[in-house]
Amino acid sequence: MSNIVLLLPDHDWVIATRHKLIPSVYAGCIIKGNDMGRAEAITYSGPTYVAIRSGKHSSSTASTHAVDFNKLATxxxxxxxxxDEEGRLKPVVLISSDRGPDENPRYPKVISHAIHHFVKHDLDAIFIFTNAPGRSAFNRVERRMAPLSRELSRLILPHDSYGTHLDEQGRTKDHDLEKMNFQKAGEVLTEVWNNMVIDGHDVVAEYLEPDNTAESFVPDLPSLQWYSEHVREPILASVTLVVKCDDHACYGDLRSSLRSILPERFVIPPYPILQSSSGLCIPKPQEHDGKTFATFLLRRSLGITPTHEGFNKLPYDLYCPSLQKDRRQLLERTC
Incomplete structure (x- = not known):
């Protein structure tokens, strides 16, 4: 009987710099109708789209996500x-993302593209937000990543389907062949994911060839006057709000009943409401644990708001725990 010796490397390193595929996963979440005020109305189920790009010839940026958003609409x-029923993009768009530099709602390029979508599609509002630090596991896209990743078990994507494009030092020697090999690997991955159904909803995946023109386009930011009227960026909260103004000459009438829910146009700040012997009260920020807040509809219906000494308006993130560490910084940045 002969002996068989298996020799394996200590680590499975990538054989060349950026020799990888980048999947951008988009999860649509179905919202149940006539169930306002219940967190369960926003489900974790819905369609899934995966845009696969070459890590060598493309990247994941705010511009590529903008391209993918336009693709989702088709x-x-x-x-x-x-x-909507007329085939137009629905007037209110909510996008939940992670905190990566290509998706962070506080970054100028992300805001530029959000404003571009807002104007192009005649939206009443577009809200881009992230989960609070330490709560990324509640990101609904993460629920899609588990079944998608499971299909990759034991899957091998060869880097040289049409022949190797690397020399002995792992450097590219044939750029055209390299692009063909990347595309073939992406198409194999696309075929695997296109055969999936998650919670009764189909998965659509496709490999996108590099498009330097579209993937590098960043719209210019509007004037400061327009920006101050339509955009809000809380200092610490990871959210950006772009909302249509009251000037009908600007963009015409609202397409939705958003103003019946947000008469002040923008989302009202989160704050706690407690029961006491003298009735309902709102504690001072420094007296709050920073964990429990009244629901949005409760804050809207009761109509009581906290005092905000030192501020002309109530800051959106006044009750964020991190602000209590340096209140002076908030005052300076607000001023």
Whole structure:
């Protein structure tokens, strides 16, 4: 009987710099109708789209996500979520993302593209937000990543389907062949994910060839006057709000009943409401644990707001725990 010796490397290193595929996963979440005020109304189920790009010839940026957003608006499985009865993009768009530099709602390029979508599609509002630090596991896209990743078990994507494009030092020697190999690997991955169904909803995946023109386009920011009227960026909260103004000459009438929910146009700040012997009260920020807040509809219906000494208006993140560490910094930045 002969002996068989298996020799394996200590680590599975990538054989060349940026020799990888970048999947951008987008999860549509179905919202149940006539169930306002219940967190369960926002489900974790819905269609999934995966845009696969070459890590060598492309990247994940605010511009690529903007390209993918426009693609979502054309997909049949996203039609119910993104389109109204007239076929137009629904007037209020909410985007939940992670805190990466290509998706962070506080970054100028992300805001530029959000404003571009807002104007292009005649939206009443577009809200881009992230989960609080330490709560990324509640990101709904993460629920799609588990089944998608499971399909990659034991899957091998060869880097040299049409022949190797690397020399002995792992450097590219044939750029055209390299692009063909990347595309072939991406198409294999696309085929795997396109055969998936998650919670009764189809997965659509496609490999996108590099498009330097579209992937590098960043719209210019509007004037400061327009910006101050339509955009809000809380200092610490990871959220950016772009909302249509009251000037009908600006963009015409509202397409939704958003103002019945947000008469002040922008989302009201979170704050706690407690019961005491003298009735309902709102504690001072420094007296609050920073964990429990009244629900949005409760804050709207009761109509009581906290005092905000030192501020002309109530800051959105006044009750954020991190602000209590340096209140002076908030005052300076607000001024």
């Amino acid at each position: 997909l049949k499985n996203f039609k119910e979520i993104m389109r």
